[in-house]
Amino acid sequence: MSTPQASTAPSPSPAVEDPALHAEALKVLRDLVGRPDAEFKEGQYEAVEALVAHRRRALVVQRTGWGKSAVYFVASLLLRARGAGPTLIVSPLLALMRDQVAAAARAGVRAVSVSSANATEWEDVRRALAADEVDVLLISPERLTNPRFRDEQLPDLVSRMGLLVVDEAHCISDWGHDFRPDYRRIRDLIGQLPSSGPRAVPVLATTATANGRVVQDVVEQLDVESRQEVFVLRGPLARASLRLGVLRLPSPAARLAWLLQHLQELPGSGIVYALTVSAAEDTARALRDAGVEVVAYTGRTDPEQRERIEEDLKANRVKAVVATSALGMGFDKPDLTFVVHLGAPSSPVAYYQQVGRAGRGTDHADVLLLPGQEDRAIWEYFATASMPDEAQARAVLDALQQSGGAMSVAALEPVVSVKRTVLELLLKVLAVDGAVERVGGGWRATGRDWTYDAERYARVAEARRAEERLMLDYQTTQTCRMEFLARTLDDPTAAPCGRCDVCAGPWFPTGWDGAARERADQALRRTGVPIEPRRMWPSNMDRLGVPVKGRIAEGEQAEEGRALARLTDLGWGSRLRELLAAEDAPLPEEVLQGAVAVLAAWGWQARPIAVVAMPSRGRPQLVDSFARGIARLGRLPFLGALETVGGGPTAGPGGNSAYRLASVHGRFAVPEAMEHMLRTAPEAGQHGPVLLVDDLVDSRWSLAEAARVLRGAGAQGVLPFVLAQNG
Incomplete structure (x- = not known):
């Protein structure tokens, strides 16, 4: 939870609809953060008021560090004081859950989580929920497909839920299709909640990354059976602490040589992002061989090891973590002072999401992109791998329908010629579309008609291609880079930053010596x-x-x-x-x-x-x-x-x-x-x-x-x- 900064903001103006609610909310905020002088940031109280006083559905788009978690923790405690049940937070990453549970505990909020990382604690969580001893429950979107949770716990939660929070809500949108297909299931959950009357359940969606297309898409997802207009609070995305730059180098060896010579010169500790697992592992190995204290963090990293790496970075025991996108949303280190990309992400949305990890609690943070000639080929590979194939989906459906019962993934594999990772994605997509469901023993067909949404997938593909073009334009723009990113994200406050390499000239070294190049060549010849x-x-x-x-x-x-x-x-x-x-x-x-x-x-x-x-x-x-x-x-x-x-x-x-x-x-x-x-x-x-x-x-x-x-x-x-x- 981001701690609101001390503010000289004036006392509540007559525009405050309910001064008593404002006073109560401010007291809760100050108790939460342990600061008697804390004040709400602009927009925070308005969001709390919309949720508590009017039980509305709300979307908050604010940059990382603004204090979105303060909104839902304050709203949760206010609603609990009014007799509401626990808040359910759908959160995408284990790292994010760990940070949120820890922040809640420090603030006196009784928060628990249910995820693959704490299976031994599930029974304790169930008992605490039954005893009404939980203020906030965090789950992953995949938990909504778990048969036991869906059938035994979710109905009771829906009946007495006080607030539903969808964190990193851009995943609901098409932008997040390949990241979490299960996020699309949240629309069904929202549709089960009463939206009007005294039992109305407010819904809050939060994200730091959304352009106009994503905002509209998320609003439509929130507006299920609602009789009120969705409350949208959108703040400026540009962060004054970030200093952006792009350095175009001719080869992987040149990029690695630059990193070998100059990473230690960057202040503090940070993240080096790579596009593939092998690039992250190879880069980390080369840096360690050169005496730089770094560690790789990828989809292959065990959950326990991920937690240790995150703690080492937070405690500045390593200079940098060399990571894929596996280290992204939810990682909270306010004093992160640099982010370097070896290769460009496929969209400004993804890029801003990652660079937004830096400069949250510091006056200065350096962000440098080292694009590669191979970037577009990597984008194409991941885009193709994430899009469901109609023929494969039909084969899966036919197999399940012919079986007449449940089939495990292992049992399906010999029947359909689909790789396991692709098969698991297809099953999730079909489940979200209502054609299959996960039950004890595996998956089974529901018998509902299913139509391949070719128009939707074509729209997603075109949107991605457009965002890829924007990412290429970002690399060559002659205008302010922060303004470019903000405009791409449809931020109406976009303006020149005065700090980036376009506004103020390159702030980074552009060369390297022979020793660094030789070390890079040796590493790449390995x-x-x-x-x-x-x-x-x-x-x-x-x-x-x-x-x-x-x-x-x-x-x-x-x-x-x-x-x-x-x-x-x-x-x-x-x-x-x-x-x-x-x-x-x-x-x-x-x-x-x-x-x-x-x-x-x-x-x-x-x-x-x-x-x-x-x-x-x-x-x-x-x-x-x-x-x-x-x-x-x-x-x-x-x-x-x-x-x-x-x-x-x-x-x-x-x-x-x-x-x-x-x-x-x-x-x-x-x-x-x-x-x-x-x-x-x-x-x-x-x-x-x-x-x-x-x-x-x-x-x-x-x-x-x-x-x-x-x-x-x-x-x-x-x-x-x-x-x-x-x-």
Whole structure:
């Protein structure tokens, strides 16, 4: 909760509708913040009054640090004093919940949360709610789809709820579609609440990030069955403490060199944002190797570790956290003094959301964008991955309808060719649309008609493309950058800031020395990404005619392999993307030398005795030359390529594990001469695995199946070795 600053604002004017309510609200505020001189900021009391006195539905759009949480905590306690039930806050991130619960406790508000991070406390929370000992309950939007919560706790909460708060409410809008599909379910919850009369339940939506389109969309979501106009309070978004800048550099190596030399020069502690997990991890590693105290924070970071990292940053025990968007909404560190972006987010809305973490409680904070040439390709990848596909959605619905009952995600995978992450997103979208519902045992069809909303998704796609264009314009604008962002967010108070690099000239160094560039080059030349072997067969493979289940026998497994790099890596990633996008040709020598460096650092338990190539329909020259080059430089015999059976694999990239395995199972064979060599190797004193060479690894099932047949033909072990990992 943001502490209101001491104010010299005059006493309540005659315009205050109810002086007694104002006095009561001001006392609650001062008790909450522990400051006898605290005053409401402009607009805070008006929002409280709308909720408490008039039970209205309200949208508050105010910059981070303005004090939106003070509005709903004050309103909650005032409503509780009038006999209302607990406030329900729908909050998107665990970090945000932790901060809000802690702030509420300090202020004397009895707040509890229900999330995946505190499952052991759920029964205690249920008892406290039943005893009316809770003022504020925080939940994630996903909790609204949980069968037990939806059926056992939500009806009682709806019947006695005093206030509903939707935090980070821009997620209700199309802008937040791929972030939280479950946010769209909140509209149904709002529709269940009485909107008029003495039992009317006020609703408050809050966000720091919304343009006019998002504001209108959220207002429409709030206006379900309401007989009152939605109260909208919108303040200026520009923050006087932020100093914005853009530095366009020619390559990933140049951006990393700049960071290596100049990050320590930035005052205080802050956040370095990267667009992908691998970029965040690689950047953090390079900075740590250079002696800078940083840590990576991504979607792969365990929840417990995330909490420790957040605390370390708040306590200034690290210079910076190198993060993806996983560290965003809800993270509260008022003295954060810089935000640097390695690569641009896809919209000014997303960018402002992230840079708004800085300068909340400081006079000065530096914000610098280092855009990359690869940004647009990354935007396109994430936009495509987040949009539901009609054919896949139909397949999921058909499977559930034909089953006649509930199916788990694992049971659905062998029936529909959809990756698990995409399948889970589709189920959420279908659930929000009312076509499926989550029940004990999984998901089931509701029997309701479902229509693919092509018009809506086309509108979302066009809006995103427009915002991408604006983000590119931000990088090259010749007008004030803060004014540009504020105008993009439809802030009527937008004006030149006088501080950014356009208004006052570049405030940041633009070069780096040779030592920094050499460290950057070394970091980006670093090669070798582990490839974990498949150890378990997907569930229910018998439905696809593949007679496997449970754990893969140890004698059939591959060992841990290596890739030269991920396609998303800062260094080799861009070179490999170019290589795999070009027409098939022999492997360039410099890429082969990079692969040799991986071999040299591998540290295997037993040296390989031979090289085997995967059969390739799309890049036969590339794979063959890669395998032969490795054999030549490693002084190993090249045994040729595996053969394909029945035309080879039957599916390309995409689909889930079950379908990917079914498409390759039984499709590889070991040539007779290769099998003879493998079986006679021990007699010839050759003991060790074979290197299995390919160009690209995605699901790892092709490598797993090839390893299975090679082990069956006598190979003592199989070490997969590929150029690129997709991810």
